[in-house]
Structure formats: structure tokens, C-alpha cells
Amino acid sequence: MAVAPGENSSTKSAQRALYYLVAPVGHPNYGDELIAASWLGELAAMAPEADVWVDTHSPGPAAVLLDGIHPRAKFTDTLWRLCWEAPSEEPWQVAAWVREAVHNPGMMPRLHSGIELLATADVVHVVGGGYINKLWPKQLGLLAGAAAAVERSGGRAAMTGHGLVPACEDVTPLLLSLLDHFDVVEVRDEASAALVDVQPGIDDAFLDIGPHRFEADEDQPEVMLCLQSDLVEVGIGKLAGAVLSMLRAWKVPPERVGVVEGVPRVDREVFALLERELPGARFYPFSHIWAHGLPANPRQTWISTRFHIHMLAAAAGASGVAVSINPDYYATKHRSLAALGSNWTVLEDLTQVPDRPTAGGYPAETLAHLRRAKSEIAKTVYAPVARRTSDGASSEPQPESFRRRWSRRILG
Template sequence: MPQSTDSRPLYYLVAPVGHPNYGDELITAGWLRYLAETAPEADVWVDTHSPGPATVLLDGLHPRAKFTDTLWRLCWEAPDEDPWRAAAWVREAVHNPGMMPRLHHGIELLSRVDVIHVVGGGYINKLWPKQIGLLAGAAATVERSGGRAAMTGHGLLPVCDDVIPLVRALTDHFEVVDVRDDASAELLGVQTGLDDAFLALRPEQYEAAEDLPEVMLCLQSDLVEVGVGALAGAVLAMLRAWKVPGHKVGVVEGVPRVDREVFALFERELPGARFYPFSHIWTHGLPAAPHQTWISTRFHLHMLAAAAGASGVAVSIHPDYYATKHRSLEALGSNWTLLEDLSQVPERPTAGGYRPELLDQFRSSKRVLAAQVYAPVVRPVPEPEAPQPEPPAPEPSARARWSRRWRA
């Protein structure tokens, strides 16, 4: 018998998908697959900044998944860039939909949520100050719905000192709080967890081709504090020192076009190099294998290539942001070299990536956490109201009143 809408669990994921960015898409795909396995009957909403493209990229991963952008729009509509004011405005708007009448029905949907899950990543920090409104919106959601708020696999650095009390106050409304690096764990006073992409790891994530290049590059042009020219020079110096000819090089695009620009600066120096656009790796899998050496600025490409057994160099291009991210993978045993001084040329690494038993452990840990996030929600039962005394009987009237009757 079909399940009624009211009896279905309502799960609401908040994620930065659809742009696209390989790591972000991978994480949300992993959570949708998990819910398809464990809760195929649930109504699942994904709140993202780009619901249209996300619908296409993640189509079919859960039979009842739908996409919207309510909380992201509330963050954009906040009238101030200041994190405190943005968070307060979003929180108030969830409680008072009349502040954003165009989003009234989307906001009212939040009032019925069983679990609101702010999916992992590094998108709530001082680089994007308004996005702390996502945490505020989740806190307001459970204040209205009585459901559970969860955040998993987050990296919260860099963070401004004056925002730390706000982050702590908002996360106090979350029943499940999981962060992926030591600095974020220290900030919130919780244990260090794991990145959400470990839940998504599976053999199908990788391309099965036999002729994969020997050296792979993933080089971004956004958030490069050290300078794009310095990054291009450092990578070309490594390839020359390692004596790698162009036809043995592959270039992977984690974010479309953004990860093509640095390679374009020295593409003519690498004749025969193969380019793998995002569309290819999303459709056919990541071209990573144990025999390879990778050079990556992207965090999730570091993770996925190391999980495939590849050796590599993680290049830090933003000391306050990417260095923290790459160190978290290094601490978990990725065996990669972390390059922070781009004037240095490291030796070509040969240690391989993660040990298979570690990956099994990481997957198991994330599934235990997932079960906590999506455990049945028991809402408090309101106490019955005290019985009201019966109203006193009316005083009899001095004059008798006869009811009218119809007579035949």
C-alpha cells in the first residue's frame, strides 16, 4: 500500500552542489545513495545554490529526491555581509516567512522537517561570510519543526575571532556535530571526524581504462593566495626535475574551466598531455590508479587519488584554508607530500596512498555517523492541557418560554 505523505520521513540536505565542483557533488551523491539504500521511501530535499544543474547531475540517485534553494536564497537576501547580522536575519526569516513572501512555501516546508542535514565541506567560514546563515537557518528549522539538526564533515577555518561565539552558539542547536580537521574540532570542543567523501568512496568512482597517464595534475585558479604564476612555475619545475614528458601527463578538471587556466599557462611545454574535463570524470570516473604520481591543489582530488593508491604532492595555495584541509588528509595516512614553500622542488613521491584497511575503517566510521544522523526522530509529546471547570448553569428565567412547534 502506498505510504501517505504525512507518514513519510522528511529529510532536508543543505549542500553546495550544482556549480559543479567534483568534491561537493561527490559528497552529496554519497549521501543520496546512502538514503536510497536505507530510506528509499523518505521524501528528500536538497537545498543548494544551483538546484537546476544539481537536478541533472544527481538525477536518479534517490527515488524521491527533489531540489530547491530556499536557505541559500535567504543567505543571499540577507541585507548585510556581516556574519552576525546575516545569521540573525536568516533565522528570523525562517520563523517569520512574511519577511520573504516569495519563499513562503519553501520556508513553511522547513517546519515539517524531520532531519535537516548541513552536508560537509569547507563552505561555511570567513571566505563566504553570509553562508553562516545556513547554520542559522538549520537552527531555526528545528526550533520550528522539533526535528534533528546535523552537520557532518565540516571544515570551519578560516574563521574571524568575533564570529567564534556565534558559530558555537549555532552549533549548540545541532544534535550531531562532526568536523573533519583538528582546528575545527578545537573550535567547537568536539572530536575530530572525517570528511564526508569517505562515505562516497566506491570502485565505480574510478575510470577502468588501462592506459592512464603516469603523472596527473589538478591545478585550480581560484583562491590562489600564492599567485597563479607562482603555482604554474612550481608545477612545471617539478615536472622538469622529474623528467616527465608531456605525453605521460594528464590534467583533471575538478571545477569546469577554473581548473584549466593554470595548465593553459604552460600547456605548450607539455605536448601530448591529456585533458580530462569535469564532464568526463563525472560520467566515466576519476582516472586514478596506484602506479601514478599526482600533483593537486584540490582537496578532494588529493583524497580520491590517494584512496586509489596513487602517490602525490598536495600543493598548498592558501595557508589559512587549503593547508588545513590537506594536513587533515596527511594526518589520516594519505602518504602524500605537502608542499607549502613553492620555491622548493620535492622529490617525486613513491609511497603510494591510503592503505586499504584504513579506507575500510573510514567508511565504517562514516556509516555509523550516518545512522546517528538519520535515526528515527522522536518529537516530545505535548502535555495534555488541564481540564477546565464546567461553566455554571444559567439562572432560570423569571418568565417561562415555550418552544414553538409546528402543528399539522
């Protein structure tokens, strides 16, 4: 619900809560879409009457992919466009520019109405993923924009399930300063936790893992592959060779192999190098797994470079090898899932051929614990908001700081 120029958060209608999610959805990318879908589903159960805005780089495709999950969800790109419009790639300068633009929308008159909408949100929630780090330095501006929005509104800022490494050089003081404006701060791995001085939490996709995420088909391949071609520091030829070596050592007939696409086309390129060696292998495009669920079951063995494919296939009970193709980024992510009990082998030296794993995926009780922990975080993020006054005071007590309370409970 937009407000007229000159109005502030105090004039916002109290009839309906406004929740503002920031997410990198619509590209599409299976993990990113899964996280956003999980939060929209949670809000559909918790707050079906709330206005929900999703701020993403690709609002059109996202509106189609995530249509109908929350009855009042709408899509925009205000914060992402502010980051793009910043006159520098340097994170400190991006953060300063975005923050100033949220406080002074006349700097970006084309986005004035969108900024005013942002500044009326009860909750600004930067949902999880690995998209605020050195690989995409401008996106630190998303945290700056969220901080500025709640400075104006007196609402609550939250970030959950983030991976912040590899971090830009000299960015830690800025991150800590921005996160002082957040009531909820959660990261999903130990390296990110050390960076911002919190206890490690868990990925947002644990919020809504269940049978509905998997394809109900008994005729699924025995060995499944998900092999990306982006961010592959080791080279896609080396990756293809490592995977072929595993399949040969395990004596897997090619017609019993399936290939899953987590990102359209990007996850087809490595398979294209192997396709002639795997006659009869079955290919599952992104459109199939998004519509029907991931073709995963406890009888399978997976080889995956994708983090969320590792998570979901392990949640289905499948054994697997998580292949690290970027030591500063993907190794951290895969190790975080193994630390939570995925039972998968994490392969970082692609010259090695691991034994075929047989340990299965997450134990059922571990998965249930992780789901409960994430549900408790959701309740904290979307607890009733006591608006702060201009001097920072509140008419109601605020929830105890998330940083120490909830993250200990997740791993305890």
C-alpha cells in the same frame, strides 16, 4: 510536501519521512557534487521511500548532475536565497535575519512555501565541505536556518564533515550557540574542531569511496595534475612554475602527463600556462570524470591543489604531492588528509622541489576503517527521530550526544 500557511510541523503527514539536505551543489565542483551524491546514495539504500530535498545555490544544474541517485530527491534553494537576501554581509546579522525569517516567513513572502516545507523536515542535514567560513561569511546563515527549522519542527539538525576555518572574527560564540541546536556536530580537521570544542572527524566523501568512483581504463597517464586558479594566494604564475619544476626534476615526458578538471574552466587556466610546455598531455574535463570516474590508479603520481582530488586519488592508491595555494584554507585541508594516512607530501613552500613520492596512497585497511566510521555517522544522523514537544521534552530517549561519542571512535 508543503503545508498550508498557518499549519505547523504537527500537521505534517506521518506517512513518509522528510529529509532536508543543505549542500553547495550544481556549480559544479567535483568535491561538492561527490559529497552530495554520496549522501543521496546512502539515503537511497537506507530510506528509499523518504522524501529528500536538497537545498542548494544552483538547484537546476544540481538536479541534472544528481538525477536518479535517490528516487524521491527534489531540489530547491530556500536557505541559500535567505542568506543572499539578508541585508548585511556581517555574519551575526545574517544569522539573526535568516533565523527570524524561518520563524516568520512573512518576512520573505516569495519563499513562504519553501520555508514552511523546511520547517516540517524530520532531519535538516548541512552536509560537509569548506563553505561556511571567512571566505563566504553570509553562508553562516545556513546553520542559523537549520537551527531555526528544528526549533519549529522538533526534528533533528546535523552538520557533518565541515571545515570551518579560516573563521570570521568574533564568530565563535555565535557558532557555539547555533550548534547547541544540532544533535550531530562533526568537523573534518583539528583547527575546526578546536574552534567549536569537538574532536576532529572526517570528510563526508569517505562515505562512498570505492571502485565505482574510478575510471576503468588501463591506458592512463603516469603523472596527473589538478591545478586550480581560484583562491590561489600565491599567484597562478608561481603555481605553474612550481609544477613545471617538479615535472622537469622528475624527468616526466610531457606525453605521459594528464590534467584533471575538478571545476570547469577554473581548473583549465593554470594548465593553459603550461600547455605549450606539455605537448601531448591529456586533458580530462569535469564532464568526463563525473560520467566515467576519476582516472586514478596505484601506478600514478599526482600533483593536486584540490582537496577532494587528493582524497580520491590517494584512495585509488596513487602517490602524490598536495600543493597548498592558500595557507589559511588549503593547507589545513590537505594536512587533515595526510593526518589520516594519505601518504602524500604536503607542499607549502612552492620554492622547494620535493622528491617524487612513491609511498602510494591510503592503505586499504585505513580506507575501510574511514568508510565504516562515516557509515556509523550516517546511521546516527538518520536514526528514527523522536519529535520534541514545545517545552523541549521528548516521548522517546534521544541518542547520546554525537560530539563526544562518535568523533573519538573515528580516530580511535
